[in-house]
Amino acid sequence: MGSESNNGEVVLGVDGGATSTVCVCLPLLRLPDIPDPLPILGRALTGCSNQNSVGEHASKEALVKVMDEALSISGKKQSRVRAVCLGLSGINHPSDQQKMLNWLRNIFPSDVKVYVHNDAVAALASGTMGKLSGCVLIAGTGSICYGFTEDGREAHAAGAGPVLGDWGSGYGIAAKGLTAVVRAHDGRGAETMLTRHILQWLGLSSPEELIRWTYADLSWARIAAIVPVVVSCAEDGDVVANEILNNAVNELADSVRAVVQRLGLAGKDNNDSFPLVMVGGVLEANRKWNIGEEVTNSILKTYPRASIIRPKVEPAVGAAFLAMDFLLKEAEVSARR
Numbered sequence: 001m002g003s004e005s006n007n008g009e010v011v012l013g014v015d016g017g018a019t020s021t022v023c024v025c026l027p028l029l030r031l032p033d034i035p036d037p038l039p040i041l042g043r044a045l046t047g048c049s050n051q052n053s054v055g056e057h058a059s060k061e062a063l064v065k066v067m068d069e070a071l072s073i074s075g076k077k078q079s080r081v082r083a084v085c086l087g088l089s090g091i092n093h094p095s096d097q098q099k100m101l102n103w104l105r106n107i108f109p110s111d112v113k114v115y116v117h118n119d120a121v122a123a124l125a126s127g128t129m130g131k132l133s134g135c136v137l138i139a140g141t142g143s144i145c146y147g148f149t150e151d152g153r154e155a156h157a158a159g160a161g162p163v164l165g166d167w168g169s170g171y172g173i174a175a176k177g178l179t180a181v182v183r184a185h186d187g188r189g190a191e192t193m194l195t196r197h198i199l200q201w202l203g204l205s206s207p208e209e210l211i212r213w214t215y216a217d218l219s220w221a222r223i224a225a226i227v228p229v230v231v232s233c234a235e236d237g238d239v240v241a242n243e244i245l246n247n248a249v250n251e252l253a254d255s256v257r258a259v260v261q262r263l264g265l266a267g268k269d270n271n272d273s274f275p276l277v278m279v280g281g282v283l284e285a286n287r288k289w290n291i292g293e294e295v296t297n298s299i300l301k302t303y304p305r306a307s308i309i310r311p312k313v314e315p316a317v318g319a320a321f322l323a324m325d326f327l328l329k330e331a332e333v334s335a336r337r
Contacts, residue, residue, distance in 0.1 A: 009082040010041060010074065011327075012067055013320025015122050016049035016088040018141040018171075019221040021062050022316040023070040028082050031130055031324050038313065042074030050142075052090040052161055053220050059090075060103065083113040085323035087122025087315060089142055092159055115326055119315060120146035120156065126318025127277030127309040130325040134275030134307075135265060137256055137295070139282035141224040143169035145255035147263050157258040158251075162220060168251035170224030170282050176244045177230040178214060178223070181207055184240075192240035193233050201229045227282065235289045245289060248282070252291075253298035266303045273305040279315060 009028040014021065025042035029035070046066045051059035063086065071078060084104065091097055097116050104114040124136035124146060135147040143166045144159030162171045181198055183189025185207035195207065202213055214223070233241035256276065260266050265274040276299065283292035296308055311318070 008080055010076050010080050011082055011320050011323040012084045013316045014086045015119055015315035017119055018048055018050045018053050018089055021046050021049040021066050023066040024316045024320055025070045025074040026320045029324055042070040044069035050090040081112050083323040083327050085115040085319040087117050087119040087319040089119040091118045120144045122319035123279040123315040124277050125322045126311040126313050126315045128275055130321030135259055136277040138280045139168055139252055140280035141170045141220050142166050145259045147259040149263050155259050155262040157255040168248045170227045171220045173230055173248050174223045174226035177226055180240045190240055193238045194241055197229050197233055231287055231289050249294045252295045256299050270303055271305055273307055275309050276306045277309045
């Protein structure tokens with residue numbers, strides 16, 4: 001524990017996604033010296049905090065709840081918080097970031113450092129131990145690819161939500177599965193075992209009922225929960241389900257290629273090494289039809305020296321590492337003045 005601050009100060013790291021939001025409370029550590037096991041003082045979980053999905057008010061309520069609970073579990077008071085870093089899905093524009101920063105500054109005392117980034121940034125940090133360099137691919141309920149160069153340039157692809165086509169995401173896979181059922185029913189598409197299995201999964205008796213079920217609640221996580229059915233049908237040889245998953249693999253791999261090319265992470269000949277952190281339930285499913293493995297294989301065909309990283313810590317911890325790294329860099333700048 002020699003790398004911990006000895007004054008009881010802590011940092012909060014938050015990973016806010018379209019399905020759940022996690023906050024961890026860690027002692028202020030002196031990076032890159034990280035104790036093993038990691039001393040997580042408190043961890044709390046709540047629902048969605050993506051403001052594009054649940055709205056601004058519900059998003060902020062979820063964030064306050066999860067941070068308060070993590071502090072309560074840790075036994076620390078807010079006065080011991082040195083820094084807070086939020087990694088939030090749906091934060092894709094500087095104006096979104098600034099708005100959330102202003103709100104966060106009103107919650108914590110003025111001496112607390114606050115940082116807000118897209119959740120992909122926290123996920124990248126979870127694989128690189130706080131270093132913002134390389135590329136991260138998230139594929140859970142939503143999907144996004146984000147990349148950083150050593151000199152601070154950044155780029156992202158996808159992450160615009162289901163309406164604008166995060167088709168490699170859990171929502172995208174499930175939505176295409178639902179669409180396939182409707183198309184098969186009205187004659188526009190091929191027959192598929194998705195019809196029987198999705199209706200059975202949802203406790204419905206006909207495709208007509210599927211329409212009412214879908215529009216009764218369009219929350220992203222509710223739709224994305226159907227992904228295991230699509231995967232099972234693909235494993236059983238269903239042509240339509242296999243096409244859906246293959247398209248998802250292509251979409252996710254294309255997102256990575258777009259970011260890597262824009263930033264030049266692999267060099268002019270695509271043979272430079274760079275870290276690629278892969279996070280999210282769609283990529284982590286240990287099934288015979290392994291989406292994560294297929295995405296990895298596709299990417300390595302283009303970038304053979306990409307270093308694939310499956311983080312050992314969750315993105316909320318990555319957010320906490322970012323807070324510590326930002327504090328360290330700010331201290332170094334102050335010391336040089």
